[in-house]
Amino acid sequence: MAAFFKNNIFTVLLLLYTAVNCFSQDSAMAFKVKQYTLRAEKYLDKEKALQPMYSVNTNGISIYESPQTKLKGDNEFHISLDKIDDFKLLLKNLPAAQVFEIYKKGDYDKTALSLPPVKNVPSMADQIYSPGIKKLTGFKIALDAGHTAGDFEMGLVEKKCLKFKCDSVHGLKDSIAIAEGTLTFATAKLLKDKLETEGAEVIMTRPVNGITAFGVTFEDWMKTNYKTAVDSLYKAGKLTLKQKQFYLSSKANNRDKFGTIFKDSELEKRAEIINKYKPDFTIIIHYNVDETNTGWRKPADKNFNMTFVAGAFMRNDLSTPKKRFEFLRLLISDDLEKSIALSSAMVKSFEKNLNVKTASIKDAKYLISGCLPTDENGVYCRNLQLTRYILGPLVYGETLYQDNFSECVMLNKECDKTKNERVQQVAEAYFQGVLNYVKGK
Numbered sequence: 314m315a316a317f318f319k320n321n322i323f324t325v326l327l328l329l330y331t332a333v334n335c336f337s338q339d340s341a342m343a344f345k346v347k348q349y350t351l352r353a354e355k356y357l358d359k360e361k362a363l364q365p366m367y368s369v370n371t372n373g374i375s376i377y378e379s380p381q382t383k384l385k386g387d388n389e390f391h392i393s394l395d396k397i398d399d400f401k402l403l404l405k406n407l408p409a410a411q412v413f414e415i416y417k418k419g420d421y422d423k424t425a426l427s428l429p430p431v432k433n434v435p436s437m438a439d440q441i442y443s444p445g446i447k448k449l450t451g452f453k454i455a456l457d458a459g460h461t462a463g464d465f466e467m468g469l470v471e472k473k474c475l476k477f478k479c480d481s482v483h484g485l486k487d488s489i490a491i492a493e494g495t496l497t498f499a500t501a502k503l504l505k506d507k508l509e510t511e512g513a514e515v516i517m518t519r520p521v522n523g524i525t526a527f528g529v530t531f532e533d534w535m536k537t538n539y540k541t542a543v544d545s546l547y548k549a550g551k552l553t554l555k556q557k558q559f560y561l562s563s564k565a566n567n568r569d570k571f572g573t574i575f576k577d578s579e580l581e582k583r584a585e586i587i588n589k590y591k592p593d594f595t596i597i598i599h600y601n602v603d604e605t606n607t608g609w610r611k612p613a614d615k616n617f618n619m620t621f622v623a624g625a626f627m628r629n630d631l632s633t634p635k636k637r638f639e640f641l642r643l644l645i646s647d648d649l650e651k652s653i654a655l656s657s658a659m660v661k662s663f664e665k666n667l668n669v670k671t672a673s674i675k676d677a678k679y680l681i682s683g684c685l686p687t688d689e690n691g692v693y694c695r696n697l698q699l700t701r702y703i704l705g706p707l708v709y710g711e712t713l714y715q716d717n718f719s720e721c722v723m724l725n726k727e728c729d730k731t732k733n734e735r736v737q738q739v740a741e742a743y744f745q746g747v748l749n750y751v752k753g754k
């Protein structure tokens with residue numbers, strides 16, 4: 314027997330090594346399957362209704378066009394577990410739209426192998442936080458100031474404004490007129506200056522007040538791009554012939570044109586600018602209102618902060634190949650976890666610096682009906698276009714309620730909102746949130 318072992322010790326060791334190796338490979342595979350399944354259930358599938366459209370198992374991750382094609386085993390996108398890093402590499406090297414085309418054709422393996430290695434650009438992962446140097450040196454940060462209005466008139470067109478009459482009975486001494494786009498722009502501008510002072514490189518998707526992400530005013534965009542935009546929406550099947558005729562007729566007003574034709578394509582432009590820039594993270598800036606104060610003719614009492622990250626796809630949110638690909642991307646990347654960490658740092662800073670409470674899930678109906686809560690207080694998954702389009706970690710900030718009684722009075726002050734004290738406090742809250750996030754890395 315001893316002689317047998319002596320002669321065959323190498324074989325025994327080899328068998329043992331192979332067994333251990335197989336076991337560890339199997340457990341690594343099982344771990345990955347569990348990790349992706351959990352991510353889908355916890356953050357992506359709002360109504361627990363999407364399982365007929367995707368699968369996660371040791372063969373890999375598959376997305377299906379419909380429950381019927383899943384039953385036939387006919388996937389639309391498939392990535393085996395050992396090819397996931399290739400997919401991430403592609404997303405770092407190429408625009409998401411191009412990666413989508415590669416996967417649609419099913420020849421991603423070949424393409425991934427022919428890619429150059431990822432350029433070693435300085436990123437937050439390489440940074441060491443130390444008190445002696447500028448705290449944000451080497452960071453690239455994108456800022457998206459929500460909406461486009463540079464004045465109240467444009468706020469009316471995009472339906473993102475508040476107008477309250479002077480009401481001495483309830484103590485409103487002056488009338489109120491606020492366009493959210495002017496607040497978000499000023500906040501982004503102030504925040505940009507603060508971040509740059511600490512060494513960060515920063516871009517704004519709309520760098521000039523009242524100018525859209527297309528680099529022109531809405532009015533100018535209407536003159537030069539509107540008709541083409543209507544035509545292309547019609548060609549893409551997003552408008553019927555009847556709708557096309559309506560939007561090209563004098564019956565459609567600017568509010569209709571903004572809401573249906575301009576808004577979505579401008580959001581896509583914002584994401585395009587950000588994704589091309591490849592920031593370490595993105596901050597999307599909005600101010601909220603009380604959803605129950607409908608009509609917004611008078612101030613209300615409620616006031617909360619909250620933040621959104623991607624996820625919470627609904628039953629009908631996988632209706633196009635592009636949307637299904639976005640679901641796949643979010644399922645595979647770790648953007649969601651990073652966004653949650655960033656958003657958590659941000660919402661804590663909002664509460665501390667603005668003295669406004671963080672919204673719990675019961676504080677707004679849409680948090681229950683349209684969002685998935687995360688483990689972090691005040692951070693909710695929500696399938697907003699920008700959270701879905703933008704690659705990399707992001708926070709979609711919704712600070713305070715503009716229609717709150719005291720907030721509207723404070724926000725109404727100063728024509729140039731960069732001089733508004735409350736807006737300055739909001740910019741500082743975002744800034745402190747960034748510093749805390751970076752410090753915690």
Ligand SMILES: [Zn+2]
Pocket residue numbers: 459460473493599600
């Ligand atoms: Zn908004």
